[in-house]
């Protein structure tokens with residue numbers, strides 16, 4: 001089925017001047033961008049986005065990092081977008097990510113790992129709504 005996933009080009013991706021390269025690869029892999037913006041999360045909005053991880057030992061570090069600079073959230077559309085995108089970006093820990101994936105090529109650590117991808121259709125919808133209003137989502141067949 002055609003699905004949508006929410007991705008974030010994280011602050012490390014922006015700092016390393018990789019917005020263009022990562023976006024090029026996303027499009028090359030067949031994901032259609034149907035919403036996109038640059039924004040900066042506060043500690044509050046970053047904490048809200050990652051609320052499911054609130055009790056994890058890395059939560060404070062994660063919130064600190066995600067609010068450390070601008071990021072680029074996008075909604076992507078494709079057949080089997082959720083699973084295909086997670087394969088495309090590679091494992092959360094870049095040392096375990098497959099060769100040629102975004103995280104294997106660009107990420108420094110499990111915390112600073114360049115990019116986010118939704119883990120289910122349901123979470124993708126919630127995450128998309130966290131960043132975008134309905135009016136900001138467009139049709140894009142290209």
Ligand code: CMP
Pocket residue numbers: 053058061062092110111112113115116117
């Ligand atoms: P993401 O897929 O965006 O969603 C949860 C994030 O938590 C994950 O990417 C990692 O960046 C981060 N994370 C997971 N495990 C750790 C860890 N052990 N230390 C720091 N950050 C982590």
